[in-house]
Amino acid sequence: MTARIAILDYGMGNLRSVEKALEHVGAAATITSEASAVRAADGVILPGVGAFPRAMERIRELSLDELIAERRDAGVPILGICLGLQLLFETTTELGGADGVGLLPGGVDELPADGLKVPHIGWSPVRWERESKLTEGIASETPFYFVHSFAPDPIPGDLLGTAAYGSRFACAAERDNVFGVQFHPEKSSAAGLRLLANFAGVCAKAPAPA
Amino acid sequence: MILYPAIDVRGGSAVRLTQGDYGRETTYDADPVDAALRWAGEGAQYLHVVDLDGAKAGAPQNLATIERIAAAVPCPIQVGGGLRESGSVARVLEAGAARVVIGTAALRDPGFLEAALAAYGDRVVVSVDARDGKVSLAGWTETSDVDVADAVAELSQRGATRFLCTTIEVDGTMEGPALGELARIAAGTEAQVIASGGVGDLAHLESLAREAPANVEGAIVGRALYERRFSVAEAIAALA
Numbered sequence: 001m002t003a004r005i006a007i008l009d010y011g012m013g014n015l016r017s018v019e020k021a022l023e024h025v026g027a028a029a030t031i032t033s034e035a036s037a038v039r040a041a042d043g044v045i046l047p048g049v050g051a052f053p054r055a056m057e058r059i060r061e062l063s064l065d066e067l068i069a070e071r072r073d074a075g076v077p078i079l080g081i082c083l084g085l086q087l088l089f090e091t092t093t094e095l096g097g098a099d100g101v102g103l104l105p106g107g108v109d110e111l112p113a114d115g116l117k118v119p120h121i122g123w124s125p126v127r128w129e130r131e132s133k134l135t136e137g138i139a140s141e142t143p144f145y146f147v148h149s150f151a152p153d154p155i156p157g158d159l160l161g162t163a164a165y166g167s168r169f170a171c172a173a174e175r176d177n178v179f180g181v182q183f184h185p186e187k188s189s190a191a192g193l194r195l196l197a198n199f200a201g202v203c204a205k206a207p208a209p210a
Numbered sequence: 211m212i213l214y215p216a217i218d219v220r221g222g223s224a225v226r227l228t229q230g231d232y233g234r235e236t237t238y239d240a241d242p243v244d245a246a247l248r249w250a251g252e253g254a255q256y257l258h259v260v261d262l263d264g265a266k267a268g269a270p271q272n273l274a275t276i277e278r279i280a281a282a283v284p285c286p287i288q289v290g291g292g293l294r295e296s297g298s299v300a301r302v303l304e305a306g307a308a309r310v311v312i313g314t315a316a317l318r319d320p321g322f323l324e325a326a327l328a329a330y331g332d333r334v335v336v337s338v339d340a341r342d343g344k345v346s347l348a349g350w351t352e353t354s355d356v357d358v359a360d361a362v363a364e365l366s367q368r369g370a371t372r373f374l375c376t377t378i379e380v381d382g383t384m385e386g387p388a389l390g391e392l393a394r395i396a397a398g399t400e401a402q403v404i405a406s407g408g409v410g411d412l413a414h415l416e417s418l419a420r421e422a423p424a425n426v427e428g429a430i431v432g433r434a435l436y437e438r439r440f441s442v443a444e445a446i447a448a449l450a
Binding site: 021143145190 | 280333
């Protein structure tokens with residue numbers, strides 16, 4: 001079946017790139033902030049570009065934090081991309097600090113970078129730290145495209161992938177039906193499209209949304 | 211090295227000029243998005259998009275097309291052509307460009323370059339075009355007497371971290387990149403250099419990967435890809 005995926009629109013993000021990439025891999029994507037549309041979807045993507053505190057304000061204004069938690073509880077696969085991944089964690093230190101949606105235990109902090117220029121912009125190889133349906137068919141150390149100044153610190157059990165920029169940082173996390181990637185799969189060529197196709201596959205197989 | 215397939219947009223179509231001459235234009239794709247999707251579909255990790263109308267007019271003229279390309283492809287794009295003031299740079303980034311390529315204005319207007327570097331840092335690529343080793347300005351219709359290696363060294367000191375160096379004599383000829391000239395330019399800077407001009411076959415890319423200095427990080431390829439001399443995948447392999 002074709003996976004129906006809701007791309008959450010809270011006014012900050014690379015929504016159309018994500019939509020086009022999903023269409024490219026055969027998923028039916030909808031950009032929306034409507035609860036009814038999100039509830040009808042087999043999967044939810046939380047994209048995002050920009051500052052964490054401002055993004056959380058917008059998400060709370062639209063009650064999307066409650067909706068995301070509700071969909072998580074319903075067993076619907078959720079994928080955070082870039083800032084969207086960070087927002088799934090509990091807290092950030094960005095701009096004086098803020099609380100996130102809190103589906104993934106842990107916080108978000110500045111990239112150590114060890115003297116390298118921040119933001120980290122460019123292609124970096126990603127090492128898979130364990131097996132996952134999200135990364136099936138993508139070799140460890142395949143390059144993905146990054147644009148970020150912050151990175152999450154998941155608990156060891158949730159760590160899915162790491163990359164190196166100065167020092168090594170977490171760039172992918174997975175906890176039950178919640179996934180997140182710090183890189184931009186929609187800008188990461190064939191490997192990124194494969195990852196999105198894998199996510200669509202996970203969504204198609206998940207229990208029907210209730 | 212990163213392969214940057216080039217998409218030059220003029221009048222809404224993807225074209226190539228020979229040696230920067232607006233009178234010697236070849237149209238390849240009626241819709242540049244088709245070219246972008248073709249290169250990206252073959253595995254391109256980056257695209258280099260030039261708004262040729264913008265370069266001539268001094269302000270972006272194909273923003274809608276740039277926006278459509280950025281949204282359509284699963285890779286970042288860098289965009290140049292007519293970026294001479296901050297508003298234009300902001301609009302191109304807003305349209306979805308990962309990097310902006312600033313040419314003439316970087317040399318003529320130090321304040322503009324400084325502001326762009328302060329605001330966007332690594333997202334700024336300074337394009338320096340040269341004919342006979344001398345910097346060429348205004349969409350290649352005007353040549354200066356400034357040595358290109360000197361210009362790159364000076365712009366590096368002003369904070370530019372990435373250059374796009376085009377050798378006009380060989381651009382569009384597919385007769386091979388100007389390796390010596392490239393080495394001379396790259397030696398004068400610690401910044402990254404993207405080589406542009408003259409690539410016609412895989413051996414040219416292999417020689418770039420093998421012989422160019424370490425800070426030459428990539429190569430622009432245009433006509434040779436449109437004319438199917440080799441595929442994007444073959445080019446990426448040759449540059450590896």
